[in-house]
Amino acid sequence: MTLSNSDRTNALILVSDVDGTMEETRKIAADFLATSDLELFDLIFKDIDLLFRGQYPGYRSSNTKYHDFEHTISVVLATARLIHGCGVDGLRFQPRDILLTLIASLLHDVGLIQEKDDQEGSGAKYTVGHEERSITFLKEYLPHKGFAAAEIETCANFIRCTILSLPPAEVPFPLPAHRNLGYIVGTADLLAQMADRFYLEKLLLLYKEFEEARLPGFDSELELLQKTKAFFEIVAQKRLNDDLGGVCQHMRSHFKQWRSIDADLYAESITNHITYLESLTEKCGNSLDCYLDNLRRGGIVKKRQDD
16 A cells, blocks of 8 residues: 555654544554453543643643653554554463553653642653652552552563663563563654654754753753764664564554554654754754754744743
8 A cells, every 4th residue: 555644644643633542542452452451541541641731639730841641642552553563463462461561651751740749840850760750650559440569560660661771681571471561662662752743843842851850961952953863773773673672573563454554654754754854964064043944843843932
């Protein structure tokens, strides 16, 4: 099947379409979850939606512009797609473990949300170590939803697979199936970010988070833009293909079976971003204004300039 660029974008689903993203996720999840598990996931999703909105007891609303609720649900969808693709390719998982995997993807960044009495700065200050903060929330929250201690620890380890500084092989998984599911969560986190239609524009928002967190290595928005290609080639590709077991290869099987599209639309989108970024690097050199003039999707640059 030959698709136009707009058709391919629609097949990925724009992350700003929260309802569409979650509807697609639920349709895929219904392939391998019982109705009771789907209902439990829906209940947990509603709680986390409230958490991000600042309507969950004890917490402020999410105020990180890059790691926001749109990012979270895009990771949940990518997780469901990878699980489905694995199934198409013959890798089967227990329904309860799949539910835990979807929950981990939903909770993986809640550690960036501040508690009510934390009024200093934004949640971005927790960038380093936010995964363990997410796990702290998970361990307080999931017992009330009927999950056993061993299940909660497995779910926590799924989240640890999103820590870029932690080699995934060091995350303890007694069962190979659990390791594969953890690798799916780590893979989905990377793919969902870098395949986002507005990824290049959102790098400007990511820089603001890095700046508040005082993360070394990026002294300006320009430097982050200029280093992104190297991040993809040196860090992301190695992590996806080697450290996370290459589970990303199953995304193509998902699209082929689910949408009759024989292509990995995530990989295509990421390649397009990097190719365009290369052209900007050649065109713009060290001119941030030149980059900004050529990054126009989503009105993100304009909003950044108006803020």
